[in-house]
Amino acid sequence: MTDGHSHRTARDLMSQGAECIPAHETLDRAAQMMRDSHVGALPVCVDDRVTGIITDRDIVIKCVAEGRAPSAMRAGDLVVGLVSVPVDATVEEALQLMEEHQIKRLPVMADMRIVGMITEADLARHLPDDQLVEFVHRVYMDA
Template sequence: MTTARQIMSKGTECVGEQETLADAARTMTRLGVGALPICGTDDKLKGMLTDRDIVVRALGAGKDPNATTAGELAQGKVVFVQADDSVEQVLRKMTQHKVRRLPVIDDHRLVGMVAQADVAKALPEPQVGELLEALSTD
């Protein structure tokens, strides 16, 4: 059985819940990514922050990116997978929640990220098609 741990990108950086959106945007630029997990001062996952969140939910709403914190945009239940979850479980979560990236947790700590492309490489073709179809519809 292939697990999330085997296909994830390791060394994932978090944006702290008290960091500003401007800081988060600089981190995204430095890392060349469009999403970052939001971590609390307790090292627990608080949510995900995307480049789209920064633009639409903050800038588009007139919020100051130098004063608004990442934690202010964290909302709802955090969707994640356990490191030892199977690729099929990862697929189900991505499909169910219509997300392209999932944080990977081991012993309550963030250990990596799984992206749609990681799952696609690990699954048989018909399942990849199901994932792409599910993520392409609203």
């Protein structure tokens, strides 16, 4: 990116597409989907509408570590809200949301549907080093 990176949008940063897991699916199924897709997070959907995302860490901390069975908990049980960004949001807006909510993955939406996800790997590919370092510091160090 150049100094004029403010013209870039969430669409420019995101990885295309994101496979959703229905809210009624179990966490063991979510873990299998993450494994098979080589991702650490999945959007959770109800009737093709994203209601939030769950991460591999959510499954470990909020299910396994509490002695619950992943086969007995549903993906929707872990969703606490959706933080997302529209495709035309600026890079700065996307970074600000991620920093403000201390999240490392951000769903990108168009017409109320998920079209992609901004991840740390996407940021590493697209941001200048100084901006990436600042983001990492704010999300990890201020947590």
